[in-house]
Amino acid sequence: MRVHVADHPLITHKLTVLRDERTPSPVFRALTEELVTLLAYEATRNVRTETVTIQTPVTRTEGLEISRPRPLVVPILRAGLGMLDGMVKLLPTAEVGFLGMVRNEETLEPTTYAERLPDDLSDRQCFVLDPMLATGGSLGAAIEFLFDRGAVDVTAICLLAAPEGIAALEKATEGRDVTIVLGALDERLDENGYIVPGLGDAGDRLYGLV
Ligand code: PRP
Ligand code: URA
Secondary structure: OEEEEOOOHHHHHHHHHHHOOOOOHHHHHHHHHHHHHHHHHHHOOOOOEEEEEEEOOOOEEEEEEEOOOOOEEEEEEOHHHHHHHHHHHHOOOOEEOEEEEEEOOOOOOEEEEEEEOOOOOOOOEEEEEOOEEOOOHHHHHHHHHHHHOOOOEEEEEEEEEOHHHHHHHHHHOOOOOEEEEEEEEOOEEOOOOOEEOOOOOHHHHHHOOO
């Protein structure tokens, strides 16, 4: 598993505002979208492409187009939905599948309550979106789901992660082609499984309490 932690002042600045408890939902949503677009630039570095020849007004030349089958973007509901628009802005030809997962806040175990993905992901590059990688349970289950359907490689974009979740994912995805792109790697998990310093509950901050 490869882990790439973004190191850019714009990303750190936007994360600082996102972490601030005074930041209201509309600003939180806008910043999430901007951050994903910046992280997607790194996450799509190895997107599969093909060489094409085009005619400019001046001459014929070679360029690249995104290969088929088209990449699949998978936001993990609910919080991952806040990352979708930022991602498809950068990768407009991608298809989008959905996974709904919720973590039991007592046991910290994830359950899957919704799934809308192609049955066969053979030969597909997948990009999973979830702002928070805490214990790694939700992302680990999502990644396993995609490989079980035939995905060739999976790249996850997360705004924040805890070292405990990264270690758990390393174990769970051994031998798989997995890349994790992070806005920041935080210090630890607290006794409730929340990322410290973190930003609190991402889903609640995006969409309000349920
Ligand atoms: C959050 C977050 C991740 C998960 C991370 O979702 O968006 O999916 O928790 O925790 P983990 O790494 O310990 O599994 P949550 O379950 O709160 O659902 P929500 O997106 O609907 O708020
Ligand atoms: N889910 C969140 O939304 N935030 C955390 O810190 C951990 C899990």
